[in-house]
Amino acid sequence: MNKVVVASATMTPFTDHYDRDIRDLASEAIRDIFRKTEIERSAVDGLVIGSMASMSFTNQGNLGALIASENNLNSASFTVEAGEASGQAALRAAYSLIKSGMHETVLVLGLEKVTDIVKLPEILSVVNHVNMDSRWEADIGLTLASSWAMIAKSHMSQYGITREQIASVAVKNHYNATFNPFAQFKSKLRIETILRAPALASPLTLFDTCAAADGAAAVLLTTEEKAKSFTDQYIHVKGTGLAHGTLRIAERDRLYSIPAIKKAAKDAYEMAGISPSDIDVAEVHDSFTIAELIALEEMGIFEPGQSGPATEDGRTKKDGDRPINTSGGMKARGYPFGAAGIAQVVEIYEQLLGIAGERQVADANIGVTQALAGTGGTSVVHVFGTA
Amino acid sequence: MSIADYWRLEAPRFRLEATKCTNCDKIYFPPKRVCPICNNDELIHMDLSGRGRLITFTKVEKPAVEFEYMGPYYVGIVELEEGIRISASIVDVAEEQIKEGMPLELAFRKYYAIGDEGIVYYGYKFRPPL
Amino acid sequence: MQTGIAGYGVYIPMNRISVEEIARVWGEDGVRVSRSINVFEKSVPSLDEDTITISVEAARIALRMSGFSPSSIGAVYVGSESHPFAVYPSAVHVAEAIGATPHLTAADLEFACKAGTAGMQMVFGMVGAGQIEAGLAIGTDTSQGRPGDALEYTAGAGGAAFVIGKDNIVAELEGTYSFTTDTPDFWRREGASYPSHGSRFTGAPAYFRHVISAAKGLMEQLGLTIDDFDRVTFHQPNGKFPLNAARALGIPSEKIEDALAVKYVGNTYSGASIVGLARQLDIAKPGERILLVSYGSGAGSDAFSFVVTDLIDEARQHGVPVDTFINRKRFIDYATYARYRGKIRIK
Numbered sequence: 001m002n003k004v005v006v007a008s009a010t011m012t013p014f015t016d017h018y019d020r021d022i023r024d025l026a027s028e029a030i031r032d033i034f035r036k037t038e039i040e041r042s043a044v045d046g047l048v049i050g051s052m053a054s055m056s057f058t059n060q061g062n063l064g065a066l067i068a069s070e071n072n073l074n075s076a077s078f079t080v081e082a083g084e085a086s087g088q089a090a091l092r093a094a095y096s097l098i099k100s101g102m103h104e105t106v107l108v109l110g111l112e113k114v115t116d117i118v119k120l121p122e123i124l125s126v127v128n129h130v131n132m133d134s135r136w137e138a139d140i141g142l143t144l145a146s147s148w149a150m151i152a153k154s155h156m157s158q159y160g161i162t163r164e165q166i167a168s169v170a171v172k173n174h175y176n177a178t179f180n181p182f183a184q185f186k187s188k189l190r191i192e193t194i195l196r197a198p199a200l201a202s203p204l205t206l207f208d209t210c211a212a213a214d215g216a217a218a219v220l221l222t223t224e225e226k227a228k229s230f231t232d233q234y235i236h237v238k239g240t241g242l243a244h245g246t247l248r249i250a251e252r253d254r255l256y257s258i259p260a261i262k263k264a265a266k267d268a269y270e271m272a273g274i275s276p277s278d279i280d281v282a283e284v285h286d287s288f289t290i291a292e293l294i295a296l297e298e299m300g301i302f303e304p305g306q307s308g309p310a311t312e313d314g315r316t317k318k319d320g321d322r323p324i325n326t327s328g329g330m331k332a333r334g335y336p337f338g339a340a341g342i343a344q345v346v347e348i349y350e351q352l353l354g355i356a357g358e359r360q361v362a363d364a365n366i367g368v369t370q371a372l373a374g375t376g377g378t379s380v381v382h383v384f385g386t387a
Numbered sequence: 388m389s390i391a392d393y394w395r396l397e398a399p400r401f402r403l404e405a406t407k408c409t410n411c412d413k414i415y416f417p418p419k420r421v422c423p424i425c426n427n428d429e430l431i432h433m434d435l436s437g438r439g440r441l442i443t444f445t446k447v448e449k450p451a452v453e454f455e456y457m458g459p460y461y462v463g464i465v466e467l468e469e470g471i472r473i474s475a476s477i478v479d480v481a482e483e484q485i486k487e488g489m490p491l492e493l494a495f496r497k498y499y500a501i502g503d504e505g506i507v508y509y510g511y512k513f514r515p516p517l
Numbered sequence: 518m519q520t521g522i523a524g525y526g527v528y529i530p531m532n533r534i535s536v537e538e539i540a541r542v543w544g545e546d547g548v549r550v551s552r553s554i555n556v557f558e559k560s561v562p563s564l565d566e567d568t569i570t571i572s573v574e575a576a577r578i579a580l581r582m583s584g585f586s587p588s589s590i591g592a593v594y595v596g597s598e599s600h601p602f603a604v605y606p607s608a609v610h611v612a613e614a615i616g617a618t619p620h621l622t623a624a625d626l627e628f629a630c631k632a633g634t635a636g637m638q639m640v641f642g643m644v645g646a647g648q649i650e651a652g653l654a655i656g657t658d659t660s661q662g663r664p665g666d667a668l669e670y671t672a673g674a675g676g677a678a679f680v681i682g683k684d685n686i687v688a689e690l691e692g693t694y695s696f697t698t699d700t701p702d703f704w705r706r707e708g709a710s711y712p713s714h715g716s717r718f719t720g721a722p723a724y725f726r727h728v729i730s731a732a733k734g735l736m737e738q739l740g741l742t743i744d745d746f747d748r749v750t751f752h753q754p755n756g757k758f759p760l761n762a763a764r765a766l767g768i769p770s771e772k773i774e775d776a777l778a779v780k781y782v783g784n785t786y787s788g789a790s791i792v793g794l795a796r797q798l799d800i801a802k803p804g805e806r807i808l809l810v811s812y813g814s815g816a817g818s819d820a821f822s823f824v825v826t827d828l829i830d831e832a833r834q835h836g837v838p839v840d841t842f843i844n845r846k847r848f849i850d851y852a853t854y855a856r857y858r859g860k861i862r863i864k
């Protein structure tokens with residue numbers, strides 16, 4: 001069988017790119033792939049785009065055809081949407097295209113242009129309607145933040161973790177981002193600043209979540225055989241898992257756990273033949289601080305209830321024993337929805353190749369990415385390895 | 388929400404009309420047309436009691452654009468007497484009064500309006516019993 | 518078989534603003550204003566409450582008390598001068614929310630503050646004629662007074678709903694009589710946010726002439742005198758007018774005092790006289806006779822005579838007393854009131 005590898009990876013800075021539209025961002029990331037990789041555009045026979053809500057944000061659909069034709073890619077092209085997990089879902093689709101033998105080299109592009117909507121409540125409306133049950137939750141006044149707030153309350157009461165431990169996720173991700181030249185926020189954040197920020201939905205504040213950002217990230221997937229013909233800078237895609245849960249938070253038996261993450265992780269680990277203790281570095285979904293804590297527990301990196309204390313103790317910092325979100329995560333690297341899942345792969349690519357500069361984790365051989373839509377609608381997990 | 392979607396679902400939105408499987412007696416809200424447990428597609432309509440208790444809640448301080456006019460407001464998960472859990476806004480409740488486990492009952496309220504000239508959407512919320 | 522009220526219910530939003538708080542903003546002496554209008558506080562709808570939501574809440578209580586099934590309701594009329602839609606009936610929302618659709622007739626009515634009793638007369642007529650088994654008549658308002666206008670002290674929010682039929686009657690209708698003229702004492706033009714009024718002209722030629730004439734006309738029609746009535750409720754634009762009308766008719770104030778919800782919830786316009794009726798029904802004994810006279814500017818009064826039946830005590834167990842709503846309150850300041858009433862527009 002074909003071994004699928006990531007043979008190139010890049011991203012634009014994630015920030016409010018008022019001077020660039022969705023086409024500019026896509027072209028910039030794609031151009032950079034071909035500048036740094038010894039491969040012709042004509043060799044790319046597939047383009048899969050992960051984008052969450054380009055219709056709502058920019059009034060443009062069918063990005064597959066648009067971006068392929070704008071960038072001289074004569075490839076089969078289409079877009080994958082799975083809410084906030086769109087980028088990672090696109091990666092899985094591209095992986096299966098190659099694994100099946102239908103395609104040999106597929107460019108996966110995560111893309112989101114958010115800030116053409118300038119009013120935050122309007123952005124929130126889009127994000128809520130895409131990722132929650134639009135009819136029975138978003139349309140009756142719930143928000144993603146309020147859903148995460150109720151999950152945070154449940155997690156705190158179930159495991160006795162503290163509000164400070166939840167906030168320490170953002171502190172840690174901001175710290176990690178200070179070493180990332182591509183990060184949106186390169187400033188450190190203090191616990192007190194998070195706790196005193198304007199309330200979002202109690203107990204969460206504005207600093208428990210991400211700022212609006214635009215951006216694109218691209219990775220080139222191909223077979224190991226093909227990759228060897230043009231580069232030695234590649235990592236293996238060893239496992240993939242995708243699972244879903246109900247969109248409606250009211251239907252979850254236990255708010256403090258997210259079964260879709262556990263299932264996606266289990267499937268990906270089994271496929272890769274690894275266990276959680278083998279993971280050297282991971283990029284996980286931290287759209288809200290509490291999301292990272294639960295992800296780490298569902299992924300088996302920490303025991304249930306232990307991720308809060310571990311984060312507070314610094315164990316998940318880039319120089320800790322379980323480095324998580326070395327890029328700064330969505331919180332500090334920036335979070336253009338569909339682009340974020342691919343940016344996670346960019347970070348793991350650099351970590352496993354040992355080219356992550358000041359962020360480099362020592363002896364990183366197994367890296368994992370995890371994405372999530374809403375509070376558990378869809379989760380996607382990928383395992384990458386140096387061999 | 389569109390007017391057609393609103394119209395199709397007025398019964399559940401206005402009076403918590405659920406569906407009940409005639410085979411296994413399971414009640415569904417939001418209503419389902421086919422029972423996912425036994426695949427029976429002969430489900431009958433029934434209005435839920437509208438009485439329940441608050442499982443958990445939070446205060447929405449940064450509403451989406453549709454609900455900006457209301458903010459801040461409470462939302463929560465309500466467990467109805469029939470054992471069904473639904474998400475809802477909690478109204479007519481004070482900061483010092485709202486707490487997990489408190490009894491609640493069905494209220495009929497405005498959701499939001501489309502501008503000054505568009506439709507006004509109405510439906511269920513919950514409040515402390517009168 | 519006689520027609521009558523089988524179930525009744527009211528709904529009043531829980532926000533209150535005191536007359537003193539309003540007076541504070543306009544630099545007036547709140548204690549003196551309160552005393553002069555005999556109103557202490559008024560109800561204010563929340564941002565998500567309007568005539569439709571209030572009507573639905575009142576209708577649900579009335580229907581539950583009546584024992585009638587939703588499908589037996591053959592007519593729904595909502596009388597209001599603050600329907601949320603100029604076109605798209607409040608009544609169909611109520612019919613859908615109580616599960617009475619589709620085999621019924623429905624309409625919104627408008628006659629200033631007497632549209633609720635106009636609907637009651639229509640339903641009494643239809644039930645009496647055997648056209649429908651039962652019907653629902655509702656009077657609700659969330660009316661506004663222009664900031665700084667005298668009306669601002671009283672314009673409240675609330676409504677009352679009545680299920681009318683021939684079975685399960687808690688108050689039997691003895692007769693109804695109306696007195697109607699063209700009298701321009703109060704109006705609101707299409708599209709205008711606030712009503713205009715004729716100030717002192719709303720008194721003698723308007724409210725008092727119509728209320729007193731209707732009461733007298735009804736008594737003459739039924740061969741009754743004022744002494745035959747145990748309880749009275751009039752339209753209550755403030756706490757003084759109904760007392761003065763009662764005095765002019767020779768009615769002792771204690772017969773109307775229990776009806777004066779206006780003192781605590783303000784003038785609920787289309788709901789005002791019938792919230793008063795509901796409060797009298799909350800405490801009346803079987804056999805007692807109640808006089809109801811509404812008043813709508815423009816102008817007209819509908820008068821009714823009811824006799825309370827033996828079923829009242831049992832029926833009350835299934836209702837919600839008016840006092841529950843009077844006592845369910847949270848006070849807001851003028852700034853919050855201004856936001857809730859759209860006097861400050863954020864969008």
Ligand SMILES: [Zn+2]
Pocket residue numbers: 408409410411412413422423424425426427
């Ligand atoms: Zn079944």
